Amino acid sequence: MAGAAGKGSDECVFCQIVNNQEQTDVIYQDGEYLCFPDRRPATQYHYLVIPKQHVGQAKTLTQQHVPIVERLVHIGRSVLEQKSIPFGDDVRFGFHWPPFNSIDHLHLHVLAPASQMGLLPRLAYRPGTPWFVTADWLLQRLKKMPEDKSNTVQTGVAEP
Known part of the structure; x- marks a missing residue:
């Protein structure tokens, strides 16, 4: 599926990881997706799940990107299951x-346990704020969009 905004570039750190130009510990990989630990973890388990193809930021997604977001969440849950990390109410996907x-390459944050985040991470990864939205919220938003919506969504603040 085509990217929502922009193309991969040598400056995109996630594209560099996909192209083996930047090193990271890969936790999961298939032909289209990659999961690895965040370089600055906000809690004990903080993973990033990305599409290998450069897809723009969450705000630029349209209804056609629902399968990508659903797959990112599925991979995040699978990684937690494989590591025997319970993903009840104390896990955040967003x-x-x-x-x-900071990076315009779509990436899902998988955070567990969310209750053990420090003060600054709790603010940075707080759902319902103008700077962080849950995967569920994004999926609901995308599913409500008309199919012929343009690639760039011009909305402002995210709603909880």
Whole structure:
């Protein structure tokens, strides 16, 4: 599926990881997706799940990207299961919401246990804020979009 905004570049650290130009500990990999630990973990288990193909930030996604987001969440849950990490109410799956994101390559944050995050991470990964949305919220938003929606969504603050 085509990217939502922009193309992969030599400057995108996630594209560099996909192309083996940047090293990381790969936890999961298939032909289309990759999962690895966040370099600055906010809690004991903090993973990033990305599509290998450069897909733009969460705010630019459309209804056609629902399968990608669903797959990212599925992989995140599978990784937690494989590592025997319970993913009940103390796990957070979400995305930073532009302009409060540092990398414009779609990436799902998988955080467990969420209750053990420090003060700053609790703020940075707090659902329902203008800077962080849950995967469930994003999926609901995308599913409500008309199919012919343009690739760039011009909304402001994320709703909880």
